[in-house]
Amino acid sequence: ADPQKPRVTPEFIARALEEPVAQFHYDRVSDGLGLRHIFMAASILHMEASLTQEDKTVTFKASARVQTVPAGEAPPEPDLVRLHKAVVVCYIDDSEVALMLVAKAIERRWAGSVVHQFGRHVIEADDFMEVTLQHADIAILDQNIQFDKTCFYGTALSTQLLELGFAGLVC
Numbered sequence: 001a002d003p004q005k006p007r008v009t010p011e012f013i014a015r016a017l018e019e020p021v022a023q024f025h026y027d028r029v030s031d032g033l034g035l036r037h038i039f040m041a042a043s044i045l046h047m048e049a050s051l052t053q054e055d056k057t058v059t060f061k062a063s064a065r066v067q068t069v070p071a072g073e074a075p076p077e078p079d080l081v082r083l084h085k086a087v088v089v090c091y092i093d094d095s096e097v098a099l100m101l102v103a104k105a106i107e108r109r110w111a112g113s114v115v116h117q118f119g120r121h122v123i124e125a126d127d128f129m130e131v132t133l134q135h136a137d138i139a140i141l142d143q144n145i146q147f148d149k150t151c152f153y154g155t156a157l158s159t160q161l162l163e164l165g166f167a168g169l170v171c
Contacts, residue, residue: 001057008051094145099117129157132161
């Protein structure tokens with residue numbers, strides 16, 4: 001753990017989860033969004049999650065109840081999260097391979113989903129913002145998006161999305 005940053009305490013985590021993202025900033029890099037996503041994902045998956053700090057060590061734990069099945073018996077049907085509508089995802093990355101792999105993985109797991117891909121050209125950053133705000137349920141952003149000499153940061157674009165009222169999931 002960085003001694004220049006706040007200690008991870010139950011109060012710190014509660015503040016990160018409760019305060020609006022724009023008010024939580026404790027440095028120029030972190031806005032608490034990652035913490036929110038950790039606990040949101042754990043909740044969706046019916047898991048218990050904790051984040052603790054002892055001295056310089058920060059520990060993340062996640063636990064879930066499981067059911068064991070004797071060898072030779074069929075396991076029960078999984079209790080999967082079912083989405084009741086097609087998911088619209090906007091994804092920006094400067095890697096064409098990453099764009100293709102993530103889009104295919106999403107389309108395979110969520111039938112009927114739509115993945116809008118951005119990042120092949122510098123002008124697509126503005127298009128990403130517009131389409132995401134108007135249509136997306138999920139925004140996925142690479143952190144370092146670079147076109148020739150122009151560089152965008154996913155955290156900066158995420159902050160703009162949230163300030164403009166985006167209410168979907170930001171990754």
